Amino acid sequence: MDLDPTEPLRISRFTTVTWEAGELVVRNLRSGRALVCDDAALVQVLHWFRVPTSPAQVDARGGARELGVDVIAACRTLAAAGILVRPEQESRPPDVHGPLDPSSYWAAPELALQQYSRECRPQTLARYRFEGLTRSEPHAKPPMSGTGSGNGSGNGSATAIALPVPEPAAIDFWQVLLRRRSFSPPSATISLDQLGEFFHWTARSWDARELDDGRVLQHRLYPSAGGLYAHEIYPVVSPGAVEGLAPDVYHYCPQRHALEPLGAEASLVAELIERGASVSAAKGGAELPLIVLLVTSRIARVAYKYDHIAYVSQLKDVGCLYAYFYLVATALGLAPCAYGGGFETELLAGLTGVDPLSEPIVGEFGLGGLDPAATPEPPWPILSAPRSGDG
Ligand SMILES: Cc1cc2nc3c(=O)[nH]c(=O)nc-3n(C[C@H](O)[C@H](O)[C@H](O)COP(=O)(O)O)c2cc1C
Secondary structure, eight states: OOOOTTBBBBBTTEEEEEETEEEEEEEEETOOOOOEEEEEHHHHHHTTSOOOOOOOHHHHSSHHHHHHHHHHHHHHHHHHTSSSEEGGGGSSHHHTOOOOGGGGGGGGGHHHHHHHOOOOGGGGOOOOOTTTBBOOSSOOOOOOBBBSSSSSBBTTTTEEEEOOOOOOOOOOOHHHHHHOOOOOSSSBBOHHHHHHHHHHHHTOOOEEOOOOOOOOOESSSSOOGOOOOOEEEEEETTTTTTTTTOOOOEEETTTTTTTEEEEHHHHHHHHHHHHHHTTTTTTTGGGGGGGEEEEEEOHHHHHHHOTTTTHHHHHHHHHHHHHHHHHHHTTTTTTEEOOSSSSOHHHHHHHOOOOTTTTTTTEEEEEEOOOGGSSSSSOOOOOOOOOOOOO
């Protein structure tokens, strides 16, 4: 870009400053260009351009000369790298009906993650960077209740609740596909058998095989990157959501096919249920017969193999799990609904005592029963109508 020193410039909102192996690196996510800040004066120049100002104005202030910086030359370099931009380049155009610049649709952290997750070449996918440094996370999480250990990361005194194992029923798969819808909020209580059946066909660990090197491979019905199956599911059960199951936050143990009660305060259960209910603006809030499934990932298990794409791979895994949640719930006549809003991991970590960095929440899903009398037969109308202007 030709630089007119009298024209205002500003730091692009896609500019990031990171520490990388002892260097301070200024990068622009749109241009893909990066500059190593080997001179602290460059940081000072950036600071001047946090608000729109012209290189000539900055030069005239005298501060630059005291620092011995050639402002015009520095601005030329920064603008060529896309780090400084003309303010109008990243602001709304006056014509509201005109097309927006594609960058308008991106938040900088999302663009950074998108670019980072695309960088890897297939041959470097599985890097095993931690091999030899530490042991891989085991396939199964230690019991969170029923051990009597009371070790602070669970509810040692409460007994795990074994879930029933269902007999496979004949199901018309194509009808399940046709009937699948999001039902939010649910309208009826479900039985423990139904909840057991739901987990049996979705998240249960079906097989575990020990390899020669001591690692254990397990299998669940849904696919998972690297066969790692790092998801853990914490059902938050509201009062009356599941017949005979006390309101609490549970951990679903996929190996034992059991629910481990975590002994949550009623206020935490109410808060988590309220959050779930609020995404559908449902009346009834915490009183709804709602189960909120919080899905976490034991990220170290994934990072051991795919350290640079661990988090993104877990989001893709969640997509697969959601599809199973939806289809199995439909087959069982339950009310499923994915939630798009994020629950803060800290809400759960405060209860489990697990470091949020070790087990972040990667998905949340609503489940409950359907009152047949209140549920019309398909074909159903589109429930959440697109806003006008949608294609
Ligand atoms: C990732 C994801 C997030 C969603 N988030 C919400 C949500 O927060 N609240 C809600 O009521 N529905 C949510 N839904 C459901 C969609 O609105 C629904 O799938 C879509 O409108 C199509 O309707 P159908 O599922 O009934 O076919 C979500 C679906 C997905 C896949």
